[in-house]
Amino acid sequence: MRIKPEEVDYIAALSRLVLSEQEKNIYARHLSEILEHAERLSELDTDDVEPTAHVLSLKNIFRDDEVKPSLERDILLSNAPEVENGCFKVPRIVE
Amino acid sequence: MEVQTLIGLEVHAELATKSKMFCSCSTEFGAEPNTHCCPICTGMPGVLPMPNKKAIEYAVKAGLALNCDISEFSKMDRKNYYYPDLPKAYQISQYDLPLCVGGYVDIETEEGPKRIRIRRVHMEEDAGKLLHEGWGNNSLVDYNRAGVPLIEIVTEPDMNSPAEAGAFLDKLKAILQYIEVSDCKMEEGSLRCDVNINARASDKSMATAITEMKNLNSFKAAVKAMEYEEKRHREALLEGDPTVHETRRWDDARGVTVAMRGKEEAHDYRYFPEPDLVPIALDKSYIESIKESLPELPDQRYQRFISQYGLPQYDAEILTSSKYLADYFEQCMTIYDNAKTVSNWLMGDVLRALNENGKDPSDIPFPPAYLVDLIKYVDDGTISISIAKKVFDEMFANGTDPGAIIKEQGLVQISDEGELLEIIRQVIQENAPSVADYKAGKKKALGYLVGQAMKLTKGKANPQLLNKLLERELN
Known part of the structure; x- marks a missing residue:
C-alpha cells in the first residue's frame, strides 16, 4: 500500500478528524487505491502538454468593483453555535 | 568571525477597492462586526467567487511600480489551513503562477544607494479578525475583513540590518501611496509585515536557523523586533548555540520576542489550483496601458524637487517620502516662491506636531494657503518668528486661519x-542692577533686559528693533 496508516493519521490531523484504528486502515487502503489509479496517467507522454490550470477553457471572468448589500447579521449568525456582541464565539485560540 | 544579518520581508497591503476580492461586500473599515459579510466571503457551500477587476488592476499597478514583470498567465490557488479567522478553512491565494515576479526597490543606506530585489507580488484575500481579550476561554470572530483584497510583496533576503529593512518599508509605503492602490494605514491594519531573519558567517560556513515573525503592525515595532532578533542570532552564531526554525511573536510591552508553540504542522498548506476560479490572462496592451497610467513615483519626484525647487537632497528625501507631504508642499509652491522656507516649516514644526500627535501628513488640519499666510506674516514683519510658532500651535490644534x-x-x-x-x-527704570551690570561690562545683562521688555509686550516686540533701541538707550 502506498499510504501507511501513520500518513492517514497526519492527513486526518490536518483536517481536524479523529479516526479509529479500523477507519485508519480503511482510509489507508482507499487513498492508496486512488493514488494507484491516478498513477496510470504517468504512462502517457505529456512532455509537450501545458500543465492544466483549469478544466474549463474559460479565462478572465471578472466583476466590476461595486458594493452591494451584505447579509443581515442575524441571518449570518443564525447557524453559529455561539454568538456574543455580534460576533461568532469560538474556543479561545492560544498563541 | 565576520557575521552578516540577512533579512527578508513579506508585506501585506490591503487594496483600496470599494468591494471585496470575490464578492460585492463593502471593504470599509470600522463597521459593526459581521455586517460586511455574505455567503461568499463566509464560505457557504455552493457559492461561486468572482474576482474584482479593480483589484487585479491595482495589483498589476503595484507590480509595475515595483519594477516587476507582469505574468501574462496567472491563476489562483487554495491554501488550506484551519484557523477560526478563515471561514472556508482555506485562503484563496496564488502559489506557482503569481501575478508579478522579479522586481526591485532602491533604498538609501549609510553606505549609499542599495537595490532590494522583489521575488514576487501575488494576490490573495484577507482573513477575518479575532478578538482574544476579555472573553475568558473564548475568542470572538469578526469576518468583515475576510475577503478584502490583498497583495503580498515578497523580497529576497537582501537587507543586512534592521535600518535597511526600515528604509525599505518606508519606501514601499511611499510607492503604494503614490500609485493610490492602498491607503497604507497601519493602525487600521491595511499594511502589515512579516519578517524572516537569521545570521550567517560572511564566508557562508555557517548560519543560524531562520526566525519568522508575523503580523508586525507598525514599522516601528518591526524594526525593534528585528533589532532584538539580530542580536539574538548574532550571539547564537558566535557562541555556537543551536537554533531552530521557528515562528516568534514580538512582545512590544516587554521588548522581547517569544517562541510560539505547536505551529509546525500548520505549514503543510496543500496548495492546489482553485477550481472555482478560471485563470487570468492579461494581454500586453492592457499591461502597457496600466504602465502608462502610472503617476510620478517617489524617486522621480525626489529628483524633480531638487532640480525644480533647488531643495537640498535631505529636504527632497523627507518631503517626497510621503505623497501627502509632497502634495502639500507643491500646493504651497503654487502661491509662494521660497521653497526652502516652506520646506523648513514642513520638516520642522509640521512634522514635529504630527509626530507628537501620532498623526500622518494626510492629517494636517489646515490647508496649504494657511501655512503660506503664516509665512507671509513673518516675511512682512506683522509677527515675529517666535510669535509665528505660537500661532502655528494654535493653527495645528484648531485648524484656524492665522x-x-x-x-x-x-x-x-x-x-x-x-x-x-x-x-x-520702563525696563531700565525697574532693573537698575542689571543696567549697572551691563554698564560694568557684563554684556549678558542685555539679554536679560531684552527678555524683560519681551515679557512686558507679551513677546510682540520686533526683536531686531528692540535690541537696537535698548542698546542705544543704555549707551
Whole structure:
C-alpha cells in the first residue's frame, strides 16, 4: 500500500478528524487505491502538454468593483453555535 | 568571525477597492462586526467567487511600480489551513503562477544607494479578525475583513540590518501611496509585515536557523523586533548555540520576542489550483496601458524637487517620502516662491506636531494657503518668528486661519519706535542692577533686559528693533 496508516493519521490531523484504528486502515487502503489509479496517467507522454490550470477553457471572468448589500447579521449568525456582541464565539485560540 | 544579518520581508497591503476580492461586500473599515459579510466571503457551500477587476488592476499597478514583470498567465490557488479567522478553512491565494515576479526597490543606506530585489507580488484575500481579550476561554470572530483584497510583496533576503529593512518599508509605503492602490494605514491594519531573519558567517560556513515573525503592525515595532532578533542570532552564531526554525511573536510591552508553540504542522498548506476560479490572462496592451497610467513615483519626484525647487537632497528625501507631504508642499509652491522656507516649516514644526500627535501628513488640519499666510506674516514683519510658532500651535490644534488668530489675540508685532522706547525706559527704570551690570561690562545683562521688555509686550516686540533701541538707550 502506498499510504501507511501513520500518513492517514497526519492527513486526518490536518483536517481536524479523529479516526479509529479500523477507519485508519480503511482510509489507508482507499487513498492508496486512488493514488494507484491516478498513477496510470504517468504512462502517457505529456512532455509537450501545458500543465492544466483549469478544466474549463474559460479565462478572465471578472466583476466590476461595486458594493452591494451584505447579509443581515442575524441571518449570518443564525447557524453559529455561539454568538456574543455580534460576533461568532469560538474556543479561545492560544498563541 | 565576520557575521552578516540577512533579512527578508513579506508585506501585506490591503487594496483600496470599494468591494471585496470575490464578492460585492463593502471593504470599509470600522463597521459593526459581521455586517460586511455574505455567503461568499463566509464560505457557504455552493457559492461561486468572482474576482474584482479593480483589484487585479491595482495589483498589476503595484507590480509595475515595483519594477516587476507582469505574468501574462496567472491563476489562483487554495491554501488550506484551519484557523477560526478563515471561514472556508482555506485562503484563496496564488502559489506557482503569481501575478508579478522579479522586481526591485532602491533604498538609501549609510553606505549609499542599495537595490532590494522583489521575488514576487501575488494576490490573495484577507482573513477575518479575532478578538482574544476579555472573553475568558473564548475568542470572538469578526469576518468583515475576510475577503478584502490583498497583495503580498515578497523580497529576497537582501537587507543586512534592521535600518535597511526600515528604509525599505518606508519606501514601499511611499510607492503604494503614490500609485493610490492602498491607503497604507497601519493602525487600521491595511499594511502589515512579516519578517524572516537569521545570521550567517560572511564566508557562508555557517548560519543560524531562520526566525519568522508575523503580523508586525507598525514599522516601528518591526524594526525593534528585528533589532532584538539580530542580536539574538548574532550571539547564537558566535557562541555556537543551536537554533531552530521557528515562528516568534514580538512582545512590544516587554521588548522581547517569544517562541510560539505547536505551529509546525500548520505549514503543510496543500496548495492546489482553485477550481472555482478560471485563470487570468492579461494581454500586453492592457499591461502597457496600466504602465502608462502610472503617476510620478517617489524617486522621480525626489529628483524633480531638487532640480525644480533647488531643495537640498535631505529636504527632497523627507518631503517626497510621503505623497501627502509632497502634495502639500507643491500646493504651497503654487502661491509662494521660497521653497526652502516652506520646506523648513514642513520638516520642522509640521512634522514635529504630527509626530507628537501620532498623526500622518494626510492629517494636517489646515490647508496649504494657511501655512503660506503664516509665512507671509513673518516675511512682512506683522509677527515675529517666535510669535509665528505660537500661532502655528494654535493653527495645528484648531485648524484656524492665522490671520484670525493674530487679530483675535492681538499678536501683531510692535515695530513702532515710540511705543517700544516707552517700554524700554520702563525696563531700565525697574532693573537698575542689571543696567549697572551691563554698564560694568557684563554684556549678558542685555539679554536679560531684552527678555524683560519681551515679557512686558507679551513677546510682540520686533526683536531686531528692540535690541537696537535698548542698546542705544543704555549707551
